[in-house]
Amino acid sequence: MLATIDGVLDWPALKQLRAALADGAFVDGQTTAGFRAKRVKHNEQLSPKAADRKSLDDMILNALRGHDDFQRLAFPKAIQRPLFSRYGVGMNYGLHVDDALMGKERRIRSDLSVTVFLNNPDDYDGGELEMMSAFGPQEVKLPAGSAVLYPSSTLHRVKPVAAGERLAAVTWVQSFIADPARREILIDVDRMRRRLTSVDPDGEETDLAFKTYANLLRMWSDV
Ligand SMILES: O=C(O)CCC(=O)C(=O)O
Ligand SMILES: [Fe+2]
Numbered sequence: 001m002l003a004t005i006d007g008v009l010d011w012p013a014l015k016q017l018r019a020a021l022a023d024g025a026f027v028d029g030q031t032t033a034g035f036r037a038k039r040v041k042h043n044e045q046l047s048p049k050a051a052d053r054k055s056l057d058d059m060i061l062n063a064l065r066g067h068d069d070f071q072r073l074a075f076p077k078a079i080q081r082p083l084f085s086r087y088g089v090g091m092n093y094g095l096h097v098d099d100a101l102m103g104k105e106r107r108i109r110s111d112l113s114v115t116v117f118l119n120n121p122d123d124y125d126g127g128e129l130e131m132m133s134a135f136g137p138q139e140v141k142l143p144a145g146s147a148v149l150y151p152s153s154t155l156h157r158v159k160p161v162a163a164g165e166r167l168a169a170v171t172w173v174q175s176f177i178a179d180p181a182r183r184e185i186l187i188d189v190d191r192m193r194r195r196l197t198s199v200d201p202d203g204e205e206t207d208l209a210f211k212t213y214a215n216l217l218r219m220w221s222d223v
Contacts, residue, residue, distance in 0.1 A: 001184055002131060002138060002150045005069045008116055009145040013059055017084075017118055021167060024050045026086055029093070040094025043158070046084035057081045060116060060169045064147070072190060073149055075183060077176040077223065078108045082116075082169040087127055092160035095132075098152045102172055110152035110172040111180075117142045117168055124164030131156040149173075151180055176223045186220070189213045 009017070029043040046053070060082045064070045080102050087093075098110050115129055121141045128139040129148065132155040139159075140148045150156070152172060177183045193209035200206050 001180065001187075002133065002140070002148065003069075003073050004140070004142060005067060005073070005147045005149065006143075007145060008063050008067055008070070008147045009059075009118075011145075013063065014118060014144050017056060017059060017169075018167065020050075020052055020056055021046060021084060021086065021118070024084075029085065032083060034096075034099045037093075037096040037098075040096055040157075043091045043093055044086045044088070046086075056084065060171065064114065064116075064171075070147075070149070073187060074112055074173050075175045075177045075186070075221075076173045078106070078174040080108055080110070080172040082171040084118075085166075085168050085170060087124075087158065087161045087166040089161055089163060089165075091166075092127075093158040095155050095157045097155050098172065100152075108172065108174040109178075111175040111178060112149050112173040113152045113156070114147055114149050114171045114173060115140075115168050116147040116170075117144055119165070119167045120144045124166045125162040126159050127161040127166035128159045129156065130159060153180075176221050178222060179220070182216075182220045186213065186216055189216065 025047040026044040027047050029041045029045050030038055032045060033041040061079055064079060098113055100110060102108055102110055120143055128141045130137050130139045131150050142148060175183060177186060189209065189212055193213050196203060196206040196209050
C-alpha cells in the first residue's frame with residue numbers, strides 16, 4: 001500500500017532544513033548504497049559528519065513519530081536515521097530494491113520506505129519517485145513537507161532531474177505489524193471505528209469496532 005501524508009514538516013522546519021542543506025557538505029550517494037543499488041545510484045547525500053547532523057536527523061524522526069497519520073499507517077517499531085538526498089540536473093536513482101536489513105549498531109528490518117519531500121514540485125523538472133506496484137508503475141512528486149510511505153519490498157526509482165534540484169529526506173521503518181496484509185486490515189478497521197465514533201458515538205457496534213481493532217492489534221503486534 002502506498003500512502004501520502006501531508007504536513008509532516010511545517011514551514012519553519014522546512015526553512016531550517018533547507019538552510020542547513022544549502023550550507024552543508026555533501027558526499028557521493030554511492031557511500032550508502034547496497035551492493036546492487038550502487039550501479040544505479042547517482043545522487044548526493046548530506047555528509048554524516050555535518051556539524052548539526054544529529055539535530056537535523058531528529059527533526060525528521062520527531063516529525064514522523066509525532067504525526068497521527070504516520071502512526072496510524074505505519075505502526076512504527078523503529079525508524080532508521082534519515083538520509084538527506086540532493087539530485088542536481090541529470091542525477092537519478094535507477095530501479096532498485098532497498099536493503100532488507102539496515103543499521104550498524106541497531107539493526108532494523110525495512111518494512112516501509114519513506115520519502116519526505118523538502119522542496120516543491122515547481123522547483124525541479126523530472127525527479128519523480130516511481131514505484132513498480134502490483135498494479136503497474138505509480139509516480140509520486142509531492143509538495144514540500146509531505147511524505148510518501150510505500151512497501152520496501154517494491155522495485156522503485158527516482159527519475160532523472162531535468163532542471164533545478166530535488167531535495168528529500170529518506171528513511172525506513174520497521175513496523176510492529178510485519179505482515180502488510182494485516183497492516184491493511186488494521187488500517188481499514190481503524191477507519192471504520194473512527195467513522196462509527198462520529199455517526200454513532202454511543203452505539204454498540206462502535207464498541208465492537210473498537211474491540212475488534214484492539215483484539216487484532218493484540219493478536220498481531222510484535223512490540
Ligand atoms: O529519494 C527518494 O524519493 C527515494 C530514494 C531511494 O529510493 C533510496 O534512497 O533508496
Ligand atoms: Fe530506494
